[in-house]
Amino acid sequence: MSSERTREVVEKYFADLERGDLGSALSALAHDIDFELPVDRWNEVIPYLGRHLGIDAVKAAFAVRGDTTEILDYAVRDLRAEGDTAYAVIYTRAAHTRTRQEFEIEDVHKLVVDERGRIVTWKVYFDPNSEVAAFNADREERLVRACWAGDRETVAELLRFGADVNHRDPESGLTPLLIAAGRADADLTRQLIAAGADVNAVDSGGGATALHKACQGGDLAVVRALVEAGAFVDAVTPNTGHTPLMDAVWFKNPEIAKYLLDRGAGLNLGTHYGFSLQQHFEYELNVNTMGKDKILLAHQYIQERQAADERRAADQLLMAAVTQGDVDGVRKLLGDGAEVDERFPIVNGFNDAHTPLLVASRDGHTEIARLLLEAGADVNASEPTFGAVPLHKSVYNGHVDLTRLIANWPGVDLDFQGATNGYTPLHDALWHGYEECSRIVIDAGARLDLVGHDGKTPLALAVEEFGADHPLTELIRAKVG
Structure with a gap:
């Protein structure tokens, strides 16, 4: 050619x-x-x-x-x-x-x-x-419409094309996951979670999470998928103060209530309009003409959990001895085989989900902490309230000898960053003005380059709390180089 x-x-x-x-x-x-x-x-x-x-x-x-x-x-x-x-x-x-x-x-x-x-x-x-x-100009809008329609095939296609899985519906303020959870669509919920949906995102109108929506929607599989993906069991809405458990009772879903109770949902949280969980139950029982049997069953599950918590608390002799500072009692209980890392039940108290070592570190019981560590206590156990480890607890309260013990214990994570503010133990020691605790943690090898959620390094906190010319500040500055 x-x-x-x-x-x-x-x-x-x-x-x-x-x-x-x-x-x-x-x-x-x-x-x-x-x-x-x-x-x-x-x-x-x-x-x-x-x-x-x-x-x-x-x-x-x-x-x-x-x-x-x-x-x-x-x-x-x-x-x-x-x-x-x-x-x-x-x-x-x-x-x-x-x-x-x-x-x-x-x-x-x-x-x-x-x-x-x-x-x-x-x-x-x-x-x-x-x-x-x-072609993608309306991709997110189509994703929202597909979620409302339960069209999982279209959702999968749009996610494959790069749609933002956390895009909000401009009309309802809901993300795709909030939509799926409220519609009680377990398959779509799992699909969106797998695509990276934020399980703790809240709706822009009332501040409810997907778990709240799922408790309204009434599908236990949706609730389970969200909790297993890290949804906060006790998330509180800013307008009503409702937890997911309260919504499960309110929407007459007793089996969902039981699941949340089994996962440690708090029983002593109140609404923003002044109702305790018990008052919330009584009000719902009074205003409903249908489905009272479901509300009563949810209340039965709540009472069973309360009784179980009381039994667990009473049975935790080691925690009781630690709380009382009873060194001999702790030594005997450990010798008798007490579980060294047993967690305290969640009763909306200061010891919720704490191990004995976390409590001993917070309360300054140095000899008890030594006994617990020698018995194999987890030196890096964290608690869910502040996301802190024993070393955080010790420096936060200025316990010098206890800080020295924990900071030099084999396997300790000197640089654990708490979930609440991203602070390491060194951040906490500086923040609260405990110079000796700060020096102990620094000498043990704590990193000086980590930043908290506020963007502050240990040097920034030292300047802020102790002053730019303080010897501790100069020490940190010299080590940072």
Whole structure:
């Protein structure tokens, strides 16, 4: 095939396309044409991309393009031929038919013409970014609509195309996960969690979490999926003060209430309008004419948990001895095989979910802490209220000897950052002005470069609390270099 003939075939082909004469244009293609518009994970939102083998496949690709794209301007910018191969530069200005967002593309086409004057291979090289943006212009809005409709297939497609899984519905203020949880759609809930949905995001209207919505929706599988993904069991809404447990009672879902109780939901939290959990139950029982049996069953589960907590607290002799500072009692109980890291029940008290070592460290019982550590207590056990470890507890309260014991204990994590503020034990010691505790932790090898959630390093806190010229501040500055 001569270069002149190749150019003639390809020039006519693109002229037919420019005129919109698709029938004439397609007649220039070989029956077994190999047409490729390269596709990858970044541009797969454009549905007609890919490799199309045969004239029927090409026609189908053109049909999809026609349904999704309105051509506003089309021109051949350059065309060259070498033997049986032609290279063309094509300019296209178009708009997506659904989003109406316009885009421009200048792409390069490589076409091979056979001896019969038919185009047998056609490959397009292009930068699809502007076209991808046009196709994705309503991606998040479609995701929200698909979640309301429970359309998991569309949700999966949109997430694959990069939709923001935490995008809020502008009308309801709900994220996709909040929608799925409220609709009691367990499969969609799990799908969104797997895609990285924030399980503790709150709705912008009332501040409820997905777990609150799930307790309203009434599907235990949804509740279970959220809790297993890290949802806060005792999350409190800013308007009502409701916890998920309160909503489970309110919406007459006793089995959900039992599940939350089994996961340590607090029993002594009150609403923002002054009701205790018991008063909340009594009010709901009074105002409902239907479903009282479900409310009563939830209350039964609550009473059973209260009784269990009382038994557990009474049985924790080691914690009682630690709280009382009873060294001999602790020594005897450990010798008798007491569980050294047993957690205190959650009763909305100061010892909730604490181990004996955490309490001893907080309360300054140095000899008891030594006995617990020698018995194998977890030196890095954390508690859920502040997200602190024993060393935090000790320095926070200025216990010098206890700080020295823990900071030098084998396996201690000197740099554990608490969940509440991101502070390490060194941050806490500096923050509270305990110079000797600070020096002990520094000498033990604490890092000096970690920052809290407020962006402060130990040096910044030292300057703030002790002054820029204080010897402790100078020590930290010298070590930082």
